[in-house]
Amino acid sequence: MNRLQAVHALGQSIWVDFISRELLASGGLRRLIEDDAVTGLTSNPAIFEKAIGAGGDYDAALRTLVAAGTREPATLFEHLAIDDIRAAADEFRKVYDQTRAADGYVSLEVSPRLANDAAGTIAQARRLWAEVRRDNLMIKVPGTAAGVEAVRTLIGEGINVNVTLLFSREAYRAVAEAYVDGVETWTQRNGSAANIASVASFFVSRIDAAMDAELQGRIDAGDPASARLQKLLGSVAIANARLAYQDSKAIFTTPRWQQLAQQSRARPQRLLWASTGTKNPAFRDTLYVEELIGPDTVNTVPPATLDAFRDHGEARSRLQQAIGEAQAVFDEIDALQLPFASIVERLVVDGVQLFVDADDKLLAAVTRKRDAAGV
Template sequence: MGGHLVANANLKALSDIGVSIWLDDLSRNRIRSGGFDDLIAEYHLVGATSNPTIFAGAVSKEPEYDEQVAELAKAGVSTDQAVRTITTDDVRDAADIFRPVHESTGGVDGRVSLEVDPRLAHDTDKTVAEAIDLWKAVDRPNLMVKIPATLAGLPAITKVIGEGISVNVTLIFSVERYRQVMDAYLAGLELAEANGHDLSSIESVASFFVSRVDTEIDKRLDAMREGHPLRGKAAIANARLAYAAYQEVFSTERWNALQAQGARAQRPLWASTGVKDKSYSDTRYVDELAAPNTVNTMPESTLQATADHADVRGDLVTGTAAESQQVFDDLAAAGIDLDDVFKALETEGVEKFEKSWTELLDTVGQRLVREGG
């Protein structure tokens, strides 16, 4: 029992600062085994996210999908349709588990995210159409539809928010793109208001990727010299600059007018907070990015590490913009092409999700043939 008390202390401390703790994982086994219920009860878990990579892993490994795949094969559905049915069923069931959290937090948390087909990342109209379809298919008020922050994704975010749909904007790497995302959100709220939607029912988060920024920049620093003093400083500085931008945008007159109509601020969400470099503390992207009104979506290993030995020292983000900007000035002076870094990360992010989606389609397609045969 002692472990649970320690676990609660660290995660409660984060929660008290104003960090919503979400799990970066979703699978049928976790839904059916009561895994989510335990984490909600003991680990202050208030939400979950899925992505194509997570689903590809679950469907290829878990026997819990066998029965449904057999039924879908018998019904003769296409692979695309089968994947949609499987993923929307999982997300709907997870949303039902989180529904009490959704109600007790006044609709802020208890959210479950489902991604539009990543192959549509560069097609605005198809992204909008699919986001609306997913919202209707899952049919739960605590769903968030995930839309990538590509240039084609930005107008899609505005249109989807304008339909009164809650959105998790994913794959944000740079502060510059993040500002465009916040602008797309505000424009979406203005559109939703014009369309007669209740603004207080719309919730959004902006998923700002963390560890991948260090991975990419550290690789470039290592190529310059071993043990570069700027190693491991970029990701946290980048996220802290994003938080400063969030504080600025959500105190403007444009925002105040929307807030007066019941709108909710789009919270920054720290994504990709599992540490990829073993020389770093495994809770650094949790400890260093604790701040009010944020979400940290953690893989289970990071959640367990945080519960066990996080070093939660209060809000370490507010008021750090100047020193964070200095890190970026130093990186630029050292010869790191930051525009190229962010472009490379976005391209790689979209490709990774596309590849995982293709793997998911392949896995389900092969099983449909096997069951159907």
């Protein structure tokens, strides 16, 4: 049993935060599934931009699409992405079947330009769900106010959802409640909800990057509380995630949920740890994997971090440890009047914009390749 398999044995699913045609064609994804117990995959516009923009893996498919009369860059991309997502979902189908729809999911994101458009998000999610035609697909929806509305509707229609760009416990709780509402709607109309699945993607490293910049700025300015600020460096993101996990346990042990789960065989929405590659070179490169291992959760891991953990990570369940210390971190944030709430609000806006920027680069890359196809 290697280190990644050991994490799986502790009750956490490891998903890979990456997709490319080369990974699929070379058998690399199958090896991750068979050798490392990887049980799912996530994608986003930035990942597809890197995959499609670099090299020539997609050139032949692009030429075929262009020759058939498709020229709109967004439509070309969607064809390419759906082919990859279907292929990845097929690789994970055995996991999906063996776990009886508990795991084995592949995520495809709606356009980031729809982040504040609930109706547009719902419409595109329905269309992608119908076009991909894989039971183990999850549609990624941002956890904005509009996204929460979309989650409630989509789950109510039996469409699996990966809710992304969650940074605060308040945002997470709103998403979890929307999931419960959606399961209730589905159950009232259809009975069993055993095949409905959702994850709530709670971001980690970006919080430390933003909070540490705020803390260090105050320390460098000679804040009288510098010693207390120093102790908070590198501690906020993990504390935030651990407290969110406590929120999750509370939500999915309420009488309302227990009755609904018994009636419909619905599964709780799992927390998924995202942005788990360290951004601070002073941190251990496996920090956000090691500290957040716990049962009934997912960690979606970029390839470099996956390799690092396989090589030297420590597989030990830590997620439910130091809850008192985690709460103390946020008590100190309040006492020092640190702008955590405004920082995480900005991170959502910035996260959407990063995906829009990646989408722009992606469509530009597709356009260049289309024009170079000579068809």
